[in-house]
Amino acid sequence: MSEQETSKPVTAGLAIIGNEILSGRTKDANLQYLGDELNKLGIRMMEVRIVSDVPDAIVEAVNTLRQRYDYVFTTGGIGPTHDDITSECVARAFGLEFGPNPDAVKLLEDHYAARGDEFTPARQRMANTPVDAILIDNPVSVAPGFQVENVFVLPGVPRIMQAMFEGMKNRLTGGRKMVSRTVSSLVPEGRAGGPLTELQLRHPDTEIGSYPLNDRPGANIVIRSDDPEKADAAAKDVLQMLKDLGGEPVMQEPDDA
C-alpha cells in the first residue's frame, strides 16, 4: 500500500473522559495501551486531553482533536448510567442527530433476551449513537462503541477497550513506523546534555530524548526515527559519547515495534 511507504506521519489524539481519572481516584490505563498499539501501526499519539463529565468540555475536546489529527479516540462515558454522556456529546460535536441505533438495539435486545435478563431503560441508553455511526464490536460485554468519521468512541474499562480496539484496528491506515533505540547509563544528564545537543543536530532525522532515572543520577536516552538505519547510526554515536564521558552505557534491545 503506497501510503505505508511515505514518511508523512499519521497522527492521533485521545480524549479520556471521566471525573474519576481527574480526581486521581482511578488511574488511566488506556493511554499506555493505545500509545503503544498505535505506534505498532505507524500512528503517532500527538495529544491527550483528560476532561470531566461536562458536555461542553467533551464537545470541545472532540472537536479540537478531530480537526487536528488523523484519528481520534475517546475512552470512557459510554455505559448505561446518567453520568455516561460521551455518545451524545460526540453527536453534538458533529452536529448529528442522536438516538437509538437499530443495529445496536438488536444486538442488545438479543443479548439480554438470551440471558433472560431485562433490557432496562438504562441499558437502552447504550444503543444510542449519532445517526449513521459505524458500530464497533464489543466481544466482552456486547454494548458497542462506534465510529463517526475519524472519531472512534471506546469504553473506559481497559480489558473491554482493548478487545474492541483489537477488533477495529484494521480500519486504521498507518504511516511509517517509528522505531526506537534506548541507551542507558549512569552518566548524569548534566554531563551528557552538552554533547547530546550536538548529536541531535548531527542526526536531524531522529528525535533524541533524555529521560532521567527516577531513583539515581543517569538517564535512558531514547532515539526515535522512522528510519531504522538512522536510528542505529544515532544510537551508536550516543553510545560512544557516553563511553567518552567515562560511563558504561548499555544499548537496550532495539524496539522495531
Place this chain on the structure above:
Amino acid sequence: MSEQETSKPVTAGLAIIGNEILSGRTKDANLQYLGDELNKLGIRMMEVRIVSDVPDAIVEAVNTLRQRYDYVFTTGGIGPTHDDITSECVARAFGLEFGPNPDAVKLLEDHYAARGDEFTPARQRMANTPVDAILIDNPVSVAPGFQVENVFVLPGVPRIMQAMFEGMKNRLTGGRKMVSRTVSSLVPEGRAGGPLTELQLRHPDTEIGSYPLNDRPGANIVIRSDDPEKADAAAKDVLQMLKDLGGEPVMQEPDDA
C-alpha cells in the same frame, strides 16, 4: 480565612509534557498524586493536557489552562538536556524574557562546587527562568522549579515533583473540600442506572458517578459533594436503592480527605 468558607470551587489544570508519556513508553504518575493532593486542599483538577515536546503545543496548553483555571501545574521538561524546553515555553506563553535567574544560578553554582562537580552549560540551562519568576525549592536535586502568576512549573520525575509540591503547596488557597462516599456492589449498572438517575435528580448538590468494576458486573458508585451531610444523605439512599434491587452493597470508609 473567609475564602475557605465559601463554596466557590477552586480549580486547577495540569499540562503533562513529554513525548515519552504520549508514546506509552513512560506511565505518568503525577496526575494521580496531584489530583489527590489538590483535592485535600480543596482544589479541583478540571482538565489535563498531555502534550509533546513541541514549543507551540506547550505554549498553547499553558495559555489555555492558565486563563481557564485558578491554578495550573506543568510537569516535565525542565532538566538539563536539549529536549527540556518547558521553561522557555512558559516564558513565551507569558510574553516574558527568559534567561539566567540569579538566585537559581547561585543555588546550582554552590551545589556543584560543594560536590566538586562541574557547572556545565547543560546544568546552567536549569537556572534559566522567565524574568522575575518565583523559584520553587527542590530539596532532592537542587535544580528549582518556578512560579509565574498562577502557573507552577515542576519536574517530571515523580519523587522530585512530590517533594517540591510538598514545599510549595502553602502558596495555594483552596475552597471547600470535596468529600466522597463510595458504595460498592455487584448489581449491574444496567439495573442500577434507572434508579440512580432519579437519585441524582433528588440530590442535586452531589455528583453521583458510577464506575464499573474491571473484572465482573457491578460498580463503585461514588457520591461527591462539598457538604459532608449531603454526601451522607445521598450515599444512604444509594445503599438502600441497591438493597431494594436485591444487591448486597457495601459502604466504603468515608473519604473526607
